[in-house]
Amino acid sequence: xxxxxxxxxxxxxxxxxxxxxELAPLEVFYQRRRFIELGQDLVRQDRLGQVVYMxxxxxxxxxxLQSSGSRQIVGFQVPGDIVGxxxxxxxxxxxxxxxxTRVEVTEVSSTDLxxxxxxxSRLEKALQWSIARDQxxxxxxxxxxxxxxxxxxxxxxLLELGARLTLVGLGxxxxxxxxxxxxxxxxxxxxTEEHINRVLKQLRVHGLLTFRRSRVIFDDFDRLVELADFNxxxxxxxxxxxx
Amino acid sequence: xxxxxxxxxxxxxxxxxxxxxELAPLEVFYQRRRFIELGQDLVRQDRLGQVVYMxxxxxxxxxxLQSSGSRQIVGFQVPGDIVGxxxxxxxxxxxxxxxxTRVEVTEVSSTDLxxxxxxxSRLEKALQWSIARDQxxxxxxxxxxxxxxxxxxxxxxLLELGARLTLVGLGxxxxxxxxxxxxxxxxxxxxTEEHINRVLKQLRVHGLLTFRRSRVIFDDFDRLVELADFNxxxxxxxxxxxx
DNA sequence: CGTCGGGTTGATAACTTTCAAATTTCGTGG
DNA sequence: CCACGAAATTTGAAAGTTATCAACCCGACG
Numbered sequence: 001x002x003x004x005x006x007x008x009x010x011x012x013x014x015x016x017x018x019x020x021x022e023l024a025p026l027e028v029f030y031q032r033r034r035f036i037e038l039g040q041d042l043v044r045q046d047r048l049g050q051v052v053y054m055x056x057x058x059x060x061x062x063x064x065l066q067s068s069g070s071r072q073i074v075g076f077q078v079p080g081d082i083v084g085x086x087x088x089x090x091x092x093x094x095x096x097x098x099x100x101t102r103v104e105v106t107e108v109s110s111t112d113l114x115x116x117x118x119x120x121s122r123l124e125k126a127l128q129w130s131i132a133r134d135q136x137x138x139x140x141x142x143x144x145x146x147x148x149x150x151x152x153x154x155x156x157x158l159l160e161l162g163a164r165l166t167l168v169g170l171g172x173x174x175x176x177x178x179x180x181x182x183x184x185x186x187x188x189x190x191x192t193e194e195h196i197n198r199v200l201k202q203l204r205v206h207g208l209l210t211f212r213r214s215r216v217i218f219d220d221f222d223r224l225v226e227l228a229d230f231n232x233x234x235x236x237x238x239x240x241x242x243x
Numbered sequence: 244x245x246x247x248x249x250x251x252x253x254x255x256x257x258x259x260x261x262x263x264x265e266l267a268p269l270e271v272f273y274q275r276r277r278f279i280e281l282g283q284d285l286v287r288q289d290r291l292g293q294v295v296y297m298x299x300x301x302x303x304x305x306x307x308l309q310s311s312g313s314r315q316i317v318g319f320q321v322p323g324d325i326v327g328x329x330x331x332x333x334x335x336x337x338x339x340x341x342x343x344t345r346v347e348v349t350e351v352s353s354t355d356l357x358x359x360x361x362x363x364s365r366l367e368k369a370l371q372w373s374i375a376r377d378q379x380x381x382x383x384x385x386x387x388x389x390x391x392x393x394x395x396x397x398x399x400x401l402l403e404l405g406a407r408l409t410l411v412g413l414g415x416x417x418x419x420x421x422x423x424x425x426x427x428x429x430x431x432x433x434x435t436e437e438h439i440n441r442v443l444k445q446l447r448v449h450g451l452l453t454f455r456r457s458r459v460i461f462d463d464f465d466r467l468v469e470l471a472d473f474n475x476x477x478x479x480x481x482x483x484x485x486x
Numbered sequence: 487c488g489t490c491g492g493g494t495t496g497a498t499a500a501c502t503t504t505c506a507a508a509t510t511t512c513g514t515g516g
Numbered sequence: 517c518c519a520c521g522a523a524a525t526t527t528g529a530a531a532g533t534t535a536t537c538a539a540c541c542c543g544a545c546g
Contacts, residue, residue: 135378
């Protein structure tokens, strides 16, 4: 597949129309892509972490471990996302990231990354938008945990993931393929595994959504949106702002 | 007061040693500073928001309103912070921000901001660090809400605020001045006003901290750090990385 | 056919919200 | 300086949500 159709290009193009020339710096990275198996760490908490990964295929999850041993998943990365962006500016990484599936990525050093974007203001703008969007996602997770109960929160989270995947052509209003297991969902949403199970059951019996191994199915998209008070606008992906 | 001693310069200097020349672009902003009264909105949710504010004095809080009317506070800004940075890249702002006290700020347009940092790689690096740090704070709020109960979460949050204020000379291990009211703390930590009140009482009677109108006092800093599993490293402020 | 990693269920305990009311604090005008 | 009203804080009791603990189920796989 060519870069132009890759998830990264699709995602960045959602904000800024980018010509082939403007995408050129990414071509170099794209040619260097390789596979990494399931269950590998890309980023390690408390290590000097100075590498980022462009994610073309597969899923990654970022998490933070506490001294008690409990894990809080702080985000999932899907095709088109960049992994470890925050860690490159810090002395030591404040989180870990590991692969949920076999992934196709390019490892990029911080200097390469900065160098490539430096003389390309449109591409740089697209990257900044992507960073701002990641932040908006964090903020929405805070709202999820602060103001929504477990059912609403779960619905909201799975809808958001759907919107992100739809942007890169991997989902639609009917659902999407999803390698997340219930215990990860629990660690992501701040509830126990048993409770998330009951929550998912509720959503299922009410005909709202079906979460099963490897697939999320929106049984009633509209009612789900209403239940979760889901408003995509924070993802700001209504087509290019700069043409 | 001169820029060099302002909270903004102090904060950025925590990451990159900046000469007077390198700080020059900020001088222009600093000369334009003005006061804004308590209770004013600086950023409005759902509006085309394209202005940022450099905050020199006073406190601001950022929040998101839901359609149900409930409010989730997503962060507090203190001297040295920049308000609304995320909203400048979005079509419409995903959050609101309003003043908690009378503040001293400079309003900066996104083009001015980008222009000033463009040819100044050290200053730009400091700004990027600041953005990454803001993100780390969001992440920690997610961990707070996902993995810590209300007591630990409150302790953690108030310790973090103390560390941030200490960086700009406004706090120490004994405490800091703080205009946050209990209902804001509740809306920030995802609990009710009544519950935060009971939590604060617990912390007080256990001799850990005293939260009272306009002041936070750490009665036993070390035990508090232990209770909250607080590890400042995610704030990455141990002195300049680049000298 | 047995094992193992998910997934599911039930009962009880812990934590947090809700609702309702009292008390304290603080600024303002008399 | 004191009284007053509004805002903020505090308290109590009951209800609701989520965690914990302890099993059990089930399908994939060797």
